[in-house]
Amino acid sequence: MPPKTFSIAHIPLRPPTPLAWDGAVWGGMPSLYIDQFRPEGSAHRPRTRVKLAWASEGLCGLFEVLDKHVRCTRTHFQAEVYKDSCVEFFIQPKAQAGYFNFEFNCGGTLLASYITDPTRTETGFKAFTRLSPLQGDQVEVFHSMPQIVDPEIGEETLWHLGFFIPFDLLESYVGPLGQISGQRWRGNLYKCADDSSHPHWGAWAPVDALNFHLPHCFGDFDYKQPER
Structure with missing residues (x-):
């Protein structure tokens, strides 16, 4: 089966209202769906859509999640946010280099690393580097939910999570990205x-095991040319 593909639109400037799904910037963009669920999970299948765009300074993204059973308790950078109600963006800029995992709970807390060998070990992965607090501060995160959601919200809840990742941050690990x-x-x-x-x-692109850190399952992201 060929890999899934998605075209990332170019925008001249970052969205002034990062969470406006139907706003002036995000409104006309296509979205992709996270709809490939592992059988090990519960019957809950939150409707999760994502829009992606790039500007000269970096990558922008916006998640929209129609969810239930929403919970969020981790508030510190590099905490185990995947245990909360969480969305994640993994990106590999160069085929011969590693990939980044940017993981956000619905309250906006970030976990992020640069991973060159995702083989599982007792301490995480065989070869990886956690982003430093200063580097984490370069990733802008926007969220509609409060930082802490506890007790869990059982009823249907719509929430949004936006992010901006500067290309400079990625280049500090993988080298110049060029045009x-x-x-x-x-x-x-x-x-x-x-x-x-x-x-x-x-997942957007299906994974063949209960493990998100499988680069061979990644899809392709094409960067559109700027419109003239």
């Missing part, structure tokens, strides 16, 4: 909530 337009990168997007009452593990 972004026309490039093809690899990656994936995920929705999970390991410690909720209804755990689930969903």
